[in-house]
Amino acid sequence: MARSTNARRPATLASLAAELGVSRTTVSNAYNRPDQLSPELRKRVLDTARRLGYPGPDPVARSLRTRKAGAVGLLLTENLSYAFRDPGALGFLEGLALACEDAAQGLTLIPASPEQEDVASVHRAGVDGFVVYSVPEDDPHLAAVLERPVPVVVCDQPRLDNMDWVGPDDGRSIKAVAEHLIGLGHRRIGVSCMRLARGRNDGPASVQRQANASFHVQRARLAALGEAFEAVGVEWSGVPVVERFDHTPASGASAAAQLLEIDPEITAVVCTSDILALGALTEAHNRGLRVPEDLSITGFDGIPDAERAGLTTVRQPWLEKGRAAGRLLLDNAEPGRPRHIQLETQLITGATSAAPRSMEERWFGP
Amino acid sequence: MARSTNARRPATLASLAAELGVSRTTVSNAYNRPDQLSPELRKRVLDTARRLGYPGPDPVARSLRTRKAGAVGLLLTENLSYAFRDPGALGFLEGLALACEDAAQGLTLIPASPEQEDVASVHRAGVDGFVVYSVPEDDPHLAAVLERPVPVVVCDQPRLDNMDWVGPDDGRSIKAVAEHLIGLGHRRIGVSCMRLARGRNDGPASVQRQANASFHVQRARLAALGEAFEAVGVEWSGVPVVERFDHTPASGASAAAQLLEIDPEITAVVCTSDILALGALTEAHNRGLRVPEDLSITGFDGIPDAERAGLTTVRQPWLEKGRAAGRLLLDNAEPGRPRHIQLETQLITGATSAAPRSMEERWFGP
DNA sequence: ATGAAAGCGCTAACAA
DNA sequence: TTGTTAGCGCTTTCAT
Numbered sequence: 001m002a003r004s005t006n007a008r009r010p011a012t013l014a015s016l017a018a019e020l021g022v023s024r025t026t027v028s029n030a031y032n033r034p035d036q037l038s039p040e041l042r043k044r045v046l047d048t049a050r051r052l053g054y055p056g057p058d059p060v061a062r063s064l065r066t067r068k069a070g071a072v073g074l075l076l077t078e079n080l081s082y083a084f085r086d087p088g089a090l091g092f093l094e095g096l097a098l099a100c101e102d103a104a105q106g107l108t109l110i111p112a113s114p115e116q117e118d119v120a121s122v123h124r125a126g127v128d129g130f131v132v133y134s135v136p137e138d139d140p141h142l143a144a145v146l147e148r149p150v151p152v153v154v155c156d157q158p159r160l161d162n163m164d165w166v167g168p169d170d171g172r173s174i175k176a177v178a179e180h181l182i183g184l185g186h187r188r189i190g191v192s193c194m195r196l197a198r199g200r201n202d203g204p205a206s207v208q209r210q211a212n213a214s215f216h217v218q219r220a221r222l223a224a225l226g227e228a229f230e231a232v233g234v235e236w237s238g239v240p241v242v243e244r245f246d247h248t249p250a251s252g253a254s255a256a257a258q259l260l261e262i263d264p265e266i267t268a269v270v271c272t273s274d275i276l277a278l279g280a281l282t283e284a285h286n287r288g289l290r291v292p293e294d295l296s297i298t299g300f301d302g303i304p305d306a307e308r309a310g311l312t313t314v315r316q317p318w319l320e321k322g323r324a325a326g327r328l329l330l331d332n333a334e335p336g337r338p339r340h341i342q343l344e345t346q347l348i349t350g351a352t353s354a355a356p357r358s359m360e361e362r363w364f365g366p
Numbered sequence: 367m368a369r370s371t372n373a374r375r376p377a378t379l380a381s382l383a384a385e386l387g388v389s390r391t392t393v394s395n396a397y398n399r400p401d402q403l404s405p406e407l408r409k410r411v412l413d414t415a416r417r418l419g420y421p422g423p424d425p426v427a428r429s430l431r432t433r434k435a436g437a438v439g440l441l442l443t444e445n446l447s448y449a450f451r452d453p454g455a456l457g458f459l460e461g462l463a464l465a466c467e468d469a470a471q472g473l474t475l476i477p478a479s480p481e482q483e484d485v486a487s488v489h490r491a492g493v494d495g496f497v498v499y500s501v502p503e504d505d506p507h508l509a510a511v512l513e514r515p516v517p518v519v520v521c522d523q524p525r526l527d528n529m530d531w532v533g534p535d536d537g538r539s540i541k542a543v544a545e546h547l548i549g550l551g552h553r554r555i556g557v558s559c560m561r562l563a564r565g566r567n568d569g570p571a572s573v574q575r576q577a578n579a580s581f582h583v584q585r586a587r588l589a590a591l592g593e594a595f596e597a598v599g600v601e602w603s604g605v606p607v608v609e610r611f612d613h614t615p616a617s618g619a620s621a622a623a624q625l626l627e628i629d630p631e632i633t634a635v636v637c638t639s640d641i642l643a644l645g646a647l648t649e650a651h652n653r654g655l656r657v658p659e660d661l662s663i664t665g666f667d668g669i670p671d672a673e674r675a676g677l678t679t680v681r682q683p684w685l686e687k688g689r690a691a692g693r694l695l696l697d698n699a700e701p702g703r704p705r706h707i708q709l710e711t712q713l714i715t716g717a718t719s720a721a722p723r724s725m726e727e728r729w730f731g732p
Numbered sequence: 733a734t735g736a737a738a739g740c741g742c743t744a745a746c747a748a
Numbered sequence: 749t750t751g752t753t754a755g756c757g758c759t760t761t762c763a764t
Binding site for chain 1: 376421422425426430435436437450451456459460464466467470471472473475476477479484486487489490491492513514515
Binding site for chain 2: 742
């Protein structure tokens with residue numbers, strides 16, 4: 001640790017009481033219950049404290065006694081710094097921070113990178129509860145959180161019954177996209193999705209892999225897409241679905257490229273996130289494909305960059321999501337059965353989706 | 367608090383020891399020093415723990431005993447959510463998070479909005495040290511932090527001798543901008559700066575207000591600009607300096623507008639941040655002023671949006687700043703005198719600065 | 733308005 | 749390898 005202005009904790013509440021010739025209770029009251037002692041005595045206590053360099057009651061000792069840490073823990077599946085790069089996560093974080101601020105609670109980011117299996121950081125965190133943001137079902141850190149005897153609110157995933165939860169209806173939300181595309185006439189599509197399991201797999205995802213995905217959000221979105229397209233006679237097992245581990249525009253670009261290689265005749269690329277869609281957009285441009293004339297591209301999330309780019313996407317209320325998660329955790333009321341908050345989403349019809357041109361048009365012009 | 371999976375803390379280390387008929391030490395060792403007891407005993411302990419629903423040693427009690435909280439506190443002058451909107455702060459945060467992650471420490475965001483004078487959150491935070499990011503000298507939360515007997519690292523401001531510090535040389539950095547403009551021939555400029563004190567003042571800032579600013583960063587930048595321009599015969603008291611409380615592009619736009627009203631003949635708007643400069647850019651466009659032909663605009667910070675816009679600015683290493691602050695705090699070594707880390711900055715000559723056209727040209731074309 | 737007593741749950745010497 | 753002994757520093761009934 002870096003050096004400090006003040007030396008090592010010099011005085012304790014007890015030593016201060018001794019110095020003053022009063023009981024510890026009185027000193028404690030001077031800090032926590034000003035109305036419990038005369039103003040003069042209180043002033044004497046505080047003055048002596050200053051003189052002795054007593055910094056006030058030790059927060060950890062107080063926490064032990066009161067069984068309140070005054071902070072909320074946040075568990076993310078990604079490296080901490082991911083949260084500061086992903087626009088969606090950022091909105092969520094902001095909302096959560098607002099909720100904590102309102103309740104005068106600290107927000108502790110738990111170091112839990114997916115690489116390290118070391119779960120100690122979860123065990124050592126002095127927090128009154130956890131918000132778990134979008135982690136896979138089999139995440140060991142999640143297991144560690146669930147062992148702690150404190151409240152937990154899950155955001156997005158995993159879906160655990162008997163656990164408070166906040167998130168959108170992923171299936172229904174992306175179905176709106178599917179139906180939008182189907183309505184435009186798309187029948188031959190490719191899908192670009194985020195990682196489906198903790199292990200890296202940059203490439204096609206079989207129907208089985210889709211169904212076994214340990215990320216509920218992706219699983220639900222893919223399942224809903226499948227349903228929607230099968231309903232109009234498209235066999236889902238024939239639809240190329242390409243998975244990317246890293247959630248970056250570059251991943252989105254390479255996924256789109258791979259889809260176009262697998263089936264050059266797709267008329268739309270459906271992405272399960274805006275980041276992937278933004279990358280797909282870039283790839284399309286690089287290939288000289290016009291969007292939406294030659295290729296429709298859709299996203300999911302409604303991040304600012306996407307809306308700026310005019311992407312057809314689904315907007316979810318990020319800030320509200322974080323705030324709701326925080327409130328749920330911080331709300332004493334209704335200690336009954338698990339509460340689920342389902343957030344509304346909205347289909348944004350942008351400029352990146354249109355009716356497909358027939359193949360003839362595609363090759364020989366309109 | 368929301369409901370929890372597990373009931374209220376059901377068992378303690380002591381009760382577990384009793385149940386097992388072993389001492390508390392043994393149970394403690396089972397968790398903290400596996401090598402201190404036989405594998406069989408350890409297994410028996412852990413199994414019984416599971417059966418009894420013992421969640422492992424209580425982190426707060428452990429912290430009290432070991433005098434380590436396992437977390438770093440972060441104090442920002444703004445609402446917590448500001449940190450998630452300002453690109454510079456975000457880069458800093460990411461770097462700090464990385465440093466914490468490396469050291470397996472939590473990062474606790476302290477709720478300390480500038481409105482509320484309530485300092486309790488600082489006193490109650492169970493952390494091993496604080497990083498203070500860019501707060502005014504007279505911030506009460508800062509005072510509270512300094513009272514705590516833990517190490518503190520200050521980032522950017524305030525400048526406190528005898529305190530660890532990380533930041534750029536603001537004066538020297540902005541001087542590069544000034545000299546760049548002076549070299550191009552600018553002598554009549556306006557300055558747009560961030561808030562100079564805790565109280566709101568959206569408008570001109572007198573020389574005295576500049577000198578008394580409680581934000582060292584702004585004070586240093588303005589002073590350096592003054593020096594540079596006075597060195598070429600420009601009287602600084604005649605240079606319009608406009609202050610904005612909110613750090614947003616909208617503020618930057620209105621500040622630029624105000625500068626152009628105060629002196630329509632300025633040939634350059636020097637902004638002490640990129641956010642303000644981005645707003646100035648917008649305002650210039652709205653007025654039909656071409657940049658840089660009719661008006662030069664410069665920023666400070668080197669945020670991604672600014673570099674994308676081709677702004678002439680000073681780039682500072684945000685990520686490194688956060689990481690350095692974290693490392694400094696987390697580094698036991700060298701408990702000697704305060705350490706100061708001065709970060710290198712770089713003048714980015716963009717497309718928003720050029721030689722001024724004479725006034726004739728300005729009104730009647732080249 | 734003030735004090736005495738009883739822990740909160742744990743870890744770290746030291747001893748056996 | 750395991751147990752004994754002492755607290756870490758504080759708050760909180762319950763008396764006075």
